[in-house]
Amino acid sequence: MTNNNPIGVFDSGIGGTSIWSAIHDLLPNEKTIYLADSKNAPYGQRTKEEIVALSKKNVDLLLDLNCKLIVVACNTATTNAIVELRASYDIPFIGIEPAIKPAANNSKTQVIGILATQGTLNSELFNKTAEMFQHTTIIEQVGHGLVQLIEDGNLYSPEMTQLLDSYLQPMIDANIDYLVLGCSHYPYLIPQIKKILPEHIRIIDSGEAVARQTQNVLREKVGFTDEQNSDPVFYVNSNPEVLKSILDYKFPVIEKDF
Numbered sequence: 001m002t003n004n005n006p007i008g009v010f011d012s013g014i015g016g017t018s019i020w021s022a023i024h025d026l027l028p029n030e031k032t033i034y035l036a037d038s039k040n041a042p043y044g045q046r047t048k049e050e051i052v053a054l055s056k057k058n059v060d061l062l063l064d065l066n067c068k069l070i071v072v073a074c075n076t077a078t079t080n081a082i083v084e085l086r087a088s089y090d091i092p093f094i095g096i097e098p099a100i101k102p103a104a105n106n107s108k109t110q111v112i113g114i115l116a117t118q119g120t121l122n123s124e125l126f127n128k129t130a131e132m133f134q135h136t137t138i139i140e141q142v143g144h145g146l147v148q149l150i151e152d153g154n155l156y157s158p159e160m161t162q163l164l165d166s167y168l169q170p171m172i173d174a175n176i177d178y179l180v181l182g183c184s185h186y187p188y189l190i191p192q193i194k195k196i197l198p199e200h201i202r203i204i205d206s207g208e209a210v211a212r213q214t215q216n217v218l219r220e221k222v223g224f225t226d227e228q229n230s231d232p233v234f235y236v237n238s239n240p241e242v243l244k245s246i247l248d249y250k251f252p253v254i255e256k257d258f
């Protein structure tokens with residue numbers, strides 16, 4: 001089965017590029033279109049209704065651009081809107097959720113930490129998954145302010161270090177041995193997080209798992225492209241410089257109102 005249409009990827013902003021890059025590494029020949037809804041970031045403090053409406057707006061644009069499959073590269077949008085998206089559109093969706101399972105199953109201390117947005121931690125989907133791991137103590141922490149600092153291009157600011165320190169120190173004190181990054185923006189913080197965490201604490205994010213899942217769905221339901229080396233397209237509706245810089249100026253970024 002061959003399908004040369006692009007894979008659509010969206011996030012509330014630039015963070016989902018961490019997921020996009022895992023997909024691009026695994027499936028380099030697939031055409032990809034990435035939407036960074038930076039104008040409406042952060043999604044994390046919005047109501048479920050707002051998150052569903054913003055997600056549908058992004059999906060409508062990706063469908064206008066002929067996408068064959070949509071990756072919701074945002075934990076907040078996945079945990080609040082993917083059920084509604086699947087019910088409303090006839091196209092496969094792949095979402096990301098905080099990777100509680102590998103952390104809980106491998107934890108020796110049976111204490112794990114999850115850093116995510118308020119929208120994700122309050123969602124029904126997240127809480128249902130968390131309930132399945134009763135034997136594990138899950139320390140949930142909202143990453144207040146982190147997404148905004150990343151969207152503003154302040155990845156390495158003293159304020160960022162201070163916030164991370166205040167979120168992670170209580171987890172270290174509680175003896176976590178796994179830290180789950182439950183927001184697609186947070187993998188960009190790994191260098192700073194590593195400076196704070198003791199070496200034995202493992203950090204888990206969902207990028208590679210989402211890329212493998214994308215590959216499976218293409219194989220089983222949608223079809224791979226038979227073209228080669230398709231250049232990705234990035235659309236952003238505010239602050240294009242920050243997206244360009246997170247992509248190391250390797251790909252063109254188009255500013256568009258959506």
Ligand code: DGL
Nearest residue numbers: 012042043044075076184
């Ligand atoms: N990158 C997002 C996530 O994975 C959303 C962050 C936000 O907009 O608050 O949750």
